[in-house]
Amino acid sequence: MYLKALNLKGFKSFPDRTRLNFSPGVSVIVGPNGCGKSNITDAVLWALGEQSPLAVRGQTMQDVIFAGGKGQSARRFAEVEVVIDNSEGRANSEFSEISVTRRIERGGEGEYRLNGARCRLSDVLEALSDTNLGREMHSVISQGRVEQIINSKPRDRRLLIEEAA
Amino acid sequence: MYLKALNLKGFKSFPDRTRLNFSPGVSVIVGPNGCGKSNITDAVLWALGEQSPLAVRGQTMQDVIFAGGKGQSARRFAEVEVVIDNSEGRANSEFSEISVTRRIERGGEGEYRLNGARCRLSDVLEALSDTNLGREMHSVISQGRVEQIINSKPRDRRLLIEEAA
Amino acid sequence: IAAAFEETFEATARNFEEMVSELFPGGRGRLRRMEIGPKPVEQSFAAQGSAEAASEDACGEDGDDDQDGHGSEVGVEIEVTPAGKSMRRLSLLSGGEKSLVALAFVFSVLLARPCPFYILDEVEAALDDINLDRFLRLVRRFAARSQFIVVTHQKRTMDAADVLYGVSMAGDGITKVVSRKLPPDQTELAGDAGPAV
Amino acid sequence: IAAAFEETFEATARNFEEMVSELFPGGRGRLRRMEIGPKPVEQSFAAQGSAEAASEDACGEDGDDDQDGHGSEVGVEIEVTPAGKSMRRLSLLSGGEKSLVALAFVFSVLLARPCPFYILDEVEAALDDINLDRFLRLVRRFAARSQFIVVTHQKRTMDAADVLYGVSMAGDGITKVVSRKLPPDQTELAGDAGPAV
Numbered sequence: 001m002y003l004k005a006l007n008l009k010g011f012k013s014f015p016d017r018t019r020l021n022f023s024p025g026v027s028v029i030v031g032p033n034g035c036g037k038s039n040i041t042d043a044v045l046w047a048l049g050e051q052s053p054l055a056v057r058g059q060t061m062q063d064v065i066f067a068g069g070k071g072q073s074a075r076r077f078a079e080v081e082v083v084i085d086n087s088e089g090r091a092n093s094e095f096s097e098i099s100v101t102r103r104i105e106r107g108g109e110g111e112y113r114l115n116g117a118r119c120r121l122s123d124v125l126e127a128l129s130d131t132n133l134g135r136e137m138h139s140v141i142s143q144g145r146v147e148q149i150i151n152s153k154p155r156d157r158r159l160l161i162e163e164a165a
Numbered sequence: 166m167y168l169k170a171l172n173l174k175g176f177k178s179f180p181d182r183t184r185l186n187f188s189p190g191v192s193v194i195v196g197p198n199g200c201g202k203s204n205i206t207d208a209v210l211w212a213l214g215e216q217s218p219l220a221v222r223g224q225t226m227q228d229v230i231f232a233g234g235k236g237q238s239a240r241r242f243a244e245v246e247v248v249i250d251n252s253e254g255r256a257n258s259e260f261s262e263i264s265v266t267r268r269i270e271r272g273g274e275g276e277y278r279l280n281g282a283r284c285r286l287s288d289v290l291e292a293l294s295d296t297n298l299g300r301e302m303h304s305v306i307s308q309g310r311v312e313q314i315i316n317s318k319p320r321d322r323r324l325l326i327e328e329a330a
Numbered sequence: 331i332a333a334a335f336e337e338t339f340e341a342t343a344r345n346f347e348e349m350v351s352e353l354f355p356g357g358r359g360r361l362r363r364m365e366i367g368p369k370p371v372e373q374s375f376a377a378q379g380s381a382e383a384a385s386e387d388a389c390g391e392d393g394d395d396d397q398d399g400h401g402s403e404v405g406v407e408i409e410v411t412p413a414g415k416s417m418r419r420l421s422l423l424s425g426g427e428k429s430l431v432a433l434a435f436v437f438s439v440l441l442a443r444p445c446p447f448y449i450l451d452e453v454e455a456a457l458d459d460i461n462l463d464r465f466l467r468l469v470r471r472f473a474a475r476s477q478f479i480v481v482t483h484q485k486r487t488m489d490a491a492d493v494l495y496g497v498s499m500a501g502d503g504i505t506k507v508v509s510r511k512l513p514p515d516q517t518e519l520a521g522d523a524g525p526a527v
Numbered sequence: 528i529a530a531a532f533e534e535t536f537e538a539t540a541r542n543f544e545e546m547v548s549e550l551f552p553g554g555r556g557r558l559r560r561m562e563i564g565p566k567p568v569e570q571s572f573a574a575q576g577s578a579e580a581a582s583e584d585a586c587g588e589d590g591d592d593d594q595d596g597h598g599s600e601v602g603v604e605i606e607v608t609p610a611g612k613s614m615r616r617l618s619l620l621s622g623g624e625k626s627l628v629a630l631a632f633v634f635s636v637l638l639a640r641p642c643p644f645y646i647l648d649e650v651e652a653a654l655d656d657i658n659l660d661r662f663l664r665l666v667r668r669f670a671a672r673s674q675f676i677v678v679t680h681q682k683r684t685m686d687a688a689d690v691l692y693g694v695s696m697a698g699d700g701i702t703k704v705v706s707r708k709l710p711p712d713q714t715e716l717a718g719d720a721g722p723a724v
């Protein structure tokens with residue numbers, strides 16, 4: 001089981017539809033300051049249900065919608081799809097892929113889709129917990145946050161281990 | 166006016182008396198992880214009156230006292246002296262050097278000395294504000310804290326500029 | 331849920347001792363269960379208390395499930411002593427040392443319960459070259475169990491990649507990504523092959 | 528105190544525009560006074576309000592001194608737009624961009640009211656090589672006005688030094704420091720001499 005693809009449209013510095021394909025093993029994403037690397041991290045965190053705008057560096061959730069640039073007008077919505085390979089059948093699902101899509105519009109309306117079908121956040125979280133991608137998302141460490149486990153309370157670390165269990 | 170010398174004794178990873186001499190211009194302090202570079206930053210911050218143990222990575226102020234190591238017993242006090250060159254006479258002082266010493270003992274008792282004479286923290290701060298080394302100590306940026314000005318409130322930034330004024 | 335926690339905690343704790351010896355040669359570390367709450371007393375039995383706590387929802391209300399009969403909760407304390415230093419507050423560790431402790435913890439949980447993928451964004455920023463190599467060697471070692479997506483602006487980290495994604499932005503605020511698969515022999519830190527790095 | 532703030536703010540704001548153009552070529556930035564408090568309305572006159580506020584103690588109770596007649600305080604807002612991007616929240620900037628904005632601010636205050644010394648501990652950790660060079664060039668430029676003590680684990684930063692301090696720790700937890708003065712020609716980023724870096 002692994003992250004197979006990431007589709008971004010209107011999300012932060014990805015105004016037009018962009019597909020990133022990933023393979024098992026080690027992928028390294030490089031580039032100069034401000035080119036969009038951490039925006040990719042944010043996209044995965046966000047698509048998988050992140051509830052706090054601060055965790056993706058915004059003040060409101062709409063901050064993730066492409067705001068325009070030189071010669072580019074702002075977009076009206078942001079959509080990110082995370083495709084997880086399940087060909088080994090480890091997840092509690094008959095699908096060979098688990099696809100989670102999240103969308104938000106300027107007015108704040110949004111939706112989640114699981115393998116194309118509209119669903120609630122809880123459905124997404126349930127599908128993910130089967131893959132050991134817990135709500136805590138401790139498998140995604142954002143820039144500047146690596147030391148967080150040191151500063152976290154003993155109770156939070158127990159919750160993290162419990163959730164992995 | 167510049168930082169001329171730093172004397173450390175019993176402070177963090179400096180159990181025995183250590184003197185560091187500095188010149189005007191650019192000094193670069195290098196070394197591997199955990200060797201004691203940021204402890205030097207902490208020493209300056211601490212000697213010049215830092216009130217929060219968290220700002221020097223402790224939970225109590227006594228945490229800065231050398232706690233012992235392989236074959237070394239813990240020390241009973243920590244003392245740091247900062248010597249500022251005033252040979253241009255810019256500070257409000259007839260001395261050609263301003264020396265600030267701070268000391269703390271295991272029980273928490275401590276003292277400040279200004280050019281050798283015991284004094285209160287407010288005397289130290291007054292001497293320093295003459296040198297434009299403000300209470301905010303915005304001229305010392307600790308590891309991991311460079312982004313703090315971005316996250317700080319507009320009011321705090323105004324206070325910083327006011328204090329420089 | 332308590333039994334699952336117990337087992338996972340034991341495995342994680344064993345792994346943590348091993349990870350610390352890898353990342354802090356000559357040093358040692360451990361995870362310690364402790365009681366949190368009105369009576370902050372260390373008890374290594376705390377997590378075994380409530381058999382009735384077994385439940386299927388890992389995200390649910392755990393408050394009651396992990397309290398032993400004395401109405402207090404279980405917490406996990408991290409202790410690390412680098413070589414030659416005496417055990418003291420984690421907060422006093424250096425920036426690089428704190429990053430290593432955090433990564434040791436992440437790898438310890440991985441070894442017990444791997445996630446399908448890990449996204450690590452500039453987690454190596456505070457590491458010097460020697461520690462960076464130790465970290466990257468562990469990433470290569472665990473790459474068979476979990477997928478790693480590592481975001482960095484450092485060249486040395488690129489050497490650990492199977493696939494490289496070059497990200498750029500022209501003067502228009504739009505991100506472009508170009509990927510390039512690296513042949514296995516070019517991966518200097520691949521598995522256990524190659525010179526000790 | 529209000530007059531002193533006014534003058535310092537004006538100078539700092541002018542410097543900030545220049546520093547941003549140095550660190551973000553093609554970008555722009557500014558510092559903006561604003562009212563904070565019950566009526567969050569932007570007013571560029573706010574700081575001129577209270578003549579009676581002049582006092583000698585910069586560390587004292589400023590609360591009243593900077594409130595204009597409407598009982599609200601002055602704050603300083605930072606706005607930066609890197610080249611080709613549209614102005615938006617500072618929080619959305621990248622790690623490297625945030626570091627550059629913070630350093631631009633520090634340098635802006637330095638140019639208006641230099642401190643005797645600056646101690647910068649790993650402030651360049653998030654910068655890529657190009658931005659690191661821009662930052663180090665500014666450090667060299669301002670070295671005549673203020674002393675800089677830069678703590679780093681990066682080799683590139685060492686090139687900017689007049690004096691190098693090598694810090695080490697043997698297996699006993701005790702720090703040792705050895706200093707070495709570098710001859711001026713060895714300082715690759717010295718002043719404005721040498722090739723453009």
Ligand SMILES: Nc1ncnc2c1ncn2[C@@H]1O[C@H](COP(=O)(O)OP(=O)(O)OP(=O)(O)O)[C@@H](O)[C@H]1O
Nearest residue numbers: 012033034035036037038039065066067621622623
């Ligand atoms: N909603 C948005 N619309 C347009 N651009 C955005 C939006 N949100 C963020 N950006 C841009 O994305 C850039 C930040 O990208 P990102 O954080 O991914 O950089 P990075 O490659 O991680 O850089 P670093 O190496 O400095 O960490 C910022 O310059 C910001 O202007």
Ligand SMILES: Nc1ncnc2c1ncn2[C@@H]1O[C@H](COP(=O)(O)OP(=O)(O)OP(=O)(O)O)[C@@H](O)[C@H]1O
Nearest residue numbers: 177198199200201202203204230231232424425426
């Ligand atoms: N009170 C103390 N007694 C003894 N040693 C201490 C004390 N406080 C801190 N130390 C030691 O100092 C070390 C940290 O030093 P410091 O933070 O200066 O490292 P550094 O050189 O800045 O490393 P990095 O490059 O990782 O930031 C820690 O390993 C810690 O054990």
Ligand SMILES: [Mg+2]
Nearest residue numbers: 038143621622
């Ligand atoms: Mg980034």
Ligand SMILES: [Mg+2]
Nearest residue numbers: 203308424425
């Ligand atoms: Mg440090």
